[in-house]
Amino acid sequence: MNSQSSIFLAGASRGVGREIAKCLREQGKIVKALLRSPDTKPELEAMGIEVVMGDALDAEAVKQAMSGSPISAVISTIGGLPKDGERADYLGNKNLIDAAVKVDTQKFILVSSIGSGNSRVALPPQALETLGAVLVEKEKAEQHLIDSGLNYTIIRPGGLKSEPATGNGILTENYSVSGSIHRADVAQLACRCLQSSAANNKVLSALDKQMVWSQVEFDVLSLD
Template sequence: MTGESYIFIAGASRGVGREIAKCLIQQNQKVTALLRGEASRPELEAMGVKVVMGDALDSAAVEQAILTNEPIQAVISTIGGLPKDGQRADYLGNKHLIDAAVKAKVDKFILISSIGSGESAVALPPQAMETLRSVLIEKEQAEKYLMASGLNYIIIRPGGLKSEPATGNGFITENYKVAGTIHRADVADLTCKCLFSDPANNKIFSAIDRMQMYGDAEVEEFSL
């Protein structure tokens, strides 16, 4: 890891992306964040994050943000939307980020997806699947596109997200049948650990809090 390279985050304006940016800055990593709007810019810059403006749905803007002279060590994307949002970034925005990362020869791409995507659909109750179906279809498309890109990838599918402080009980597992909830700060902590874990490369994980699992199945935790 050279001191010159940096981590590029899409989705750092709020939620998990903001927590990941905070986690990386605390580890003295250089972080650049792609922002669509100015609202969260002052707070991110005060944290020490370099901000570039652009909409992930605009492929030219994404290329301009990523294809710079500064080497990017990894791209982390937490972007997505709710079913009511019309044209969402879940697939198209992530496709643009993946395409630009390939062109920039980025070493690793971490995609924050969701339990319920792909084969993990079996972990959600039918009612939840129905509500989230349109979003989860796009998330699965993004996952498949990333896996076919040739990039080193890590896909993390969190369970239901909470905004309370980290518990330290978050974990990842390759068991796609697991379900539960997890705090956003714990997802961020797991993501930062995955970033520097070669054994995690090219794997898909579910992420939940071991004290907030649904059911009592024995689940093997992935060691980071």
């Protein structure tokens, strides 16, 4: 990737997005992060990240945020909780995808969730009932990305934990598997997908190989 271009990151204020920000900076990447609230701006700037303020739900603000220096890739981890009202899961990601098309970025990585789309079969009924509205929004965002013409990778993590990375994170195209994974391991997988053509135009479930719940056999995607 062009050393002068940046990676545009949405969702860097917390969770998987924050872990991706750390991972990218450790790799020496130039990162531009979209923030809706200034709360975490000082911390991100201290990491050497350029912060642009704007709400992903505002299409014009997203376009403005992506203007300027070339953007080699876009990574989005944005989403919401069932109580959040209007969530960014679909509309925010749609705005990011549409803006990414306009700047002709090389890759778009969307962090979604197991339970979205055909991976509904991996979740028990009670989980689907709890997360149903969110998963519908996530599936719409996934489909919009697939239809956009961008080179994409969709990563669907299982149940997320906040402990340090284990190094046991794996990706599979088998949508029927379920399990858990640490947020830091999802971040490491996302950063590896940036560099790997093996992940291009794929929808992948992300799990810790020591925390797989399903009994089904599945192949692990090699990113090498």
